[in-house]
Amino acid sequence: MARLSLPCDEQTIRSLKVGDFVELSGRLITGRDAAHHWLIEQYRSEVAPYMAGSVIYHVGPVVKRHEDGSYSFVAAGPTTSIREEPYQADVIGRYGLRGVIGKGGMGPKTLAGLKEHGAVYFHAIGGAAQVLAESVKKVETVFQLAEFGVPEALWVIQVEDFPVVVTMDSHGGSLHTQVDGASKAKLDQLLGLSA
Amino acid sequence: MTSTEQWTERFVEVIARASTQLAPDVVAALQRGRAEEEEGSLARKALDTILANVDLARDKWQPICQDTGTPLVWIHHPVGMSTRMLSQAFTEAVKVATSRQLLRPNAVDPLLDRNTGHGAAPGIPTVHCEEWDEDAVEVRMLLKGGGCENVGAQYSLPNPALKADRNLEGVKRCILDAIYRAQGKGCAPGIIGACFGGDRGSGYLESKRQLLRRLDDRNPLPELDAMEQEILAKANQLGIGPMGFGGKTTVLGVKIGYLGRLPASYFVSVSYMCWANRRAAARFSPDGGVQWLD
Numbered sequence: 001m002a003r004l005s006l007p008c009d010e011q012t013i014r015s016l017k018v019g020d021f022v023e024l025s026g027r028l029i030t031g032r033d034a035a036h037h038w039l040i041e042q043y044r045s046e047v048a049p050y051m052a053g054s055v056i057y058h059v060g061p062v063v064k065r066h067e068d069g070s071y072s073f074v075a076a077g078p079t080t081s082i083r084e085e086p087y088q089a090d091v092i093g094r095y096g097l098r099g100v101i102g103k104g105g106m107g108p109k110t111l112a113g114l115k116e117h118g119a120v121y122f123h124a125i126g127g128a129a130q131v132l133a134e135s136v137k138k139v140e141t142v143f144q145l146a147e148f149g150v151p152e153a154l155w156v157i158q159v160e161d162f163p164v165v166v167t168m169d170s171h172g173g174s175l176h177t178q179v180d181g182a183s184k185a186k187l188d189q190l191l192g193l194s195a
Numbered sequence: 196m197t198s199t200e201q202w203t204e205r206f207v208e209v210i211a212r213a214s215t216q217l218a219p220d221v222v223a224a225l226q227r228g229r230a231e232e233e234e235g236s237l238a239r240k241a242l243d244t245i246l247a248n249v250d251l252a253r254d255k256w257q258p259i260c261q262d263t264g265t266p267l268v269w270i271h272h273p274v275g276m277s278t279r280m281l282s283q284a285f286t287e288a289v290k291v292a293t294s295r296q297l298l299r300p301n302a303v304d305p306l307l308d309r310n311t312g313h314g315a316a317p318g319i320p321t322v323h324c325e326e327w328d329e330d331a332v333e334v335r336m337l338l339k340g341g342g343c344e345n346v347g348a349q350y351s352l353p354n355p356a357l358k359a360d361r362n363l364e365g366v367k368r369c370i371l372d373a374i375y376r377a378q379g380k381g382c383a384p385g386i387i388g389a390c391f392g393g394d395r396g397s398g399y400l401e402s403k404r405q406l407l408r409r410l411d412d413r414n415p416l417p418e419l420d421a422m423e424q425e426i427l428a429k430a431n432q433l434g435i436g437p438m439g440f441g442g443k444t445t446v447l448g449v450k451i452g453y454l455g456r457l458p459a460s461y462f463v464s465v466s467y468m469c470w471a472n473r474r475a476a477a478r479f480s481p482d483g484g485v486q487w488l489d
Contacts, residue, residue, distance in 0.1 A: 019237065021240065059261065060299065061299075062257075062258055062261050062263070062296050062298075062299045064296055074257055074258070074261075074296045075257060075258040075259075075260065075261035075296075075299070076261055077248075077260055077262075079262065079341075079342065080380055082380065103342070103379075103382070104342070104380035104439065105379075105380075105439070123438065123440075125241050125244040125248070125438060126260075126438060126469065127245065127248065127259065127382050127470060127471045128244050128245060128247075128260075129248065129252070129257075129258055129259060130248050130251035130252045130257055130258075130259070132248075133261075134251070149300060149303075149309070149310030149312065150299070150300055150310070151299060151301070151310065152310070163244065165240070175439075175440065175441070176379075176439060178441075179378065179436070179440070180378055182434055182441075183375055183378070183433040183434050183435050186432060186433050186434060187371060187433060190429050190432065190433075191357065191368055191372075192358070193357070193358065
């Protein structure tokens, strides 16, 4: 299994291929529906330094606030990524992201964006909230908490050995397209719908 | 302590169990799936992580998945008990469970476009109360996540594209198509709850109620039992696999019910449940005893 430190450079990301297991360590940012909307509405210089060369994690975590005001992640598995399809490629380009972590894969616009900007889609295991929360070692800071609420806020976190699979790479490869095509052919055969 | 407070406390326990303790029949199905996947495959890796996660959540009594979903509950109660009190107590229990991080603040007010912060909102949780002749109260609940809810589907027969007519064969075709369309997006391997007949609302509700069934039960109606077994076998030939990574384990179970329909309507409603089928059920006797059910 490959290990990858964040932030990272374009060359490292371009070396990753569909099907690679990777363990991520370093700093990344979380963001889902409200966050993506907010990120493209205008350039948010306050969060930009946390995004350049790193990845955005599609997650709506359960977070515990401690008495000293610090936070920790209680449960943190990926959320469905396809909802960010209209925005993702632009967010990658504008903020210099090197990747996305989510689940379920994304569409053609994002796939083209990954190729153009040198980024990949990392698939985390959906529902594995406890395993993944254990990899989150520290919550550094948070943006838009009051406005968006806990699940939708942008959390800047430190992770260690966060397990993911590359399912869309920077060369146009997508495991999701492959599996969809093969399963469609099988479905058509089972239902007698083949041409 | 008032009766409402007492029930709130009991319901919090049921919610805690649903959110953190995956039912043994679901764990067994995941283990069987893991054994069938090739060593070193993405499918095997995904199931390893899932099983490790199930153990961690159980030991720590923390949510299996961070999307603690829509709480759906069916309560059977003795004659004369206030359903309004039970609904209030369950809603309060959702708020208490949310404050204890057993649930995520998971309710958004779409008019204000704001998370309510406490887990409740109009329609959340969904409480169904039904009177029965017994003197105990039986509670059966689900936590159904948003990712899998989003890939549910409803068909209206006939459906020419699927060559699906208004008969049981047509119903099967729709359910298989829904499984194909879901791919890994609903967190495969999933569990399918389906209903044919009913209207658009009642059909979906019955499809969800089917998800309360144990994976290893058999449908008492032979026609439906045969359909469930056939769809399960065929779905696992699609090759979608855990998380949609490819593999043999696409679906862990198929549960089908039916409702009466109008002559003009023939709906097939399919609810997809992620592998984390968070069910909990308990029976509370009048003397205050609690019995946990599967």
